[in-house]
Amino acid sequence: MIEVTPGRAEASIDVRMTGKLTAKDYEDVLAPALQAALETHDRVKVLVQIGPGFDGFEAGALWSDAKLGLSHWRGFDRVAVVTDVDWIEHTMKIFGFAMPCPVRVFDLDEVDEARRWLGESLGSIHLAEAGGDVLQVQMIGKLDSAAYARAEERLDAFIRDHDSLKLLLDLREFDGWQGLSALGDHFSLVREHYRIPSKVAVVGDAAWQKLAERILSRFVKAETRYFDEDDFADATAWIT
Incomplete structure (x- = not known):
């Protein structure tokens, strides 16, 4: 029953x-x-x-x-x-x-x-303007599809308001994706915006750096550098 x-x-x-x-x-x-x-x-x-x-x-x-x-x-x-x-x-x-x-x-x-x-709320994506054309994107916890939908609206708004875009991608508290749907939304978001950034700084542990390198090298045409989680200040200095 x-x-x-x-x-x-x-x-x-x-x-x-x-x-x-x-x-x-x-x-x-x-x-x-x-x-x-x-x-x-x-x-x-x-x-x-x-x-x-x-x-x-x-x-x-x-x-x-x-x-x-x-x-x-x-x-x-x-x-x-x-x-x-x-x-x-x-x-x-x-x-x-x-x-x-x-x-x-x-x-x-x-x-x-x-x-x-x-x-309860699961993972989240925090977007914050870091000065000029730099946008800090912090991925926290395990992300679901709703987190990507909310982030995309803010990302599009930032792009409309700026002539160029540099991304500071913070993966220090990122734990992965909640199911295949969220992973698919991640790749969709990357594909739709891959031509836009001129520079991308990725901060995280070694495992996430390798994953980010594989993803970004396939889709993103920007100048990209990877920083250890303890080198956030160096990443901020480089991206600006």
């Missing part, structure tokens, strides 16, 4: 799965509830509680689950999976990164923590 109720976080729903799930549960309960939520919000946060009392899937239910996910692939903002079912927990941990949105797995006694995670 599947029960769907409004979630506590904004633009969210709670989904509880118990007993043995059927294709009819997906078609008659979950699919209409998700579609109704997406008519109000562009993306939806979902808390999925599987158990206690979960007995698995009947024939056809897994296929209905897959079809539902694929048909709303870009409609998920974040998914919290709360379960005591080992194989589901392991599967989500292995394949969660392939989802188009952040996915995190919680134990059954962590349902309140799961709700807090759905409601």
Whole structure:
């Protein structure tokens, strides 16, 4: 059986799965509830509680689950999976990164923590004018698609107001991307603006420097230098 109720976080729903799930549960309960939520919000946060009392899937239910996910692939903002079912927990941990949105797995006694995670802010991109035509871009935590959407608006505004652009890219607190959708948005943002900067300074640890070098060398035509995380002052002096 599947029960769907409004979630506590904004633009969210709670989904509880118990007993043995059927294709009819997906078609008659979950699919209409998700579609109704997406008519109000562009993306939806979902808390999925599987158990206690979960007995698995009947024939056809897994296929209905897959079809539902694929048909709303870009409609998920974040998914919290709360379960005591080992194989589901392991599967989500292995394949969660392939989802188009952040996915995190919680134990059954962590349902309140799961709700807090759905409601909290994840990674962020801070843009600050650093004098003249220099824009400092600080990437913090694990980034999701919403962070790129907010950053792109400010980046475009800065470009409109300045004849040239130099980027100071601060990766010292950057932890990566929340799913493939955010990674795709990163490459999209780079592709759309790659001709614009004249200079780029990248500050971060060795691992992120190597990644930035691979990305920027492919897309960006600017003069670029890489600085260790302890050399931020040197990067600032060079970019200005």
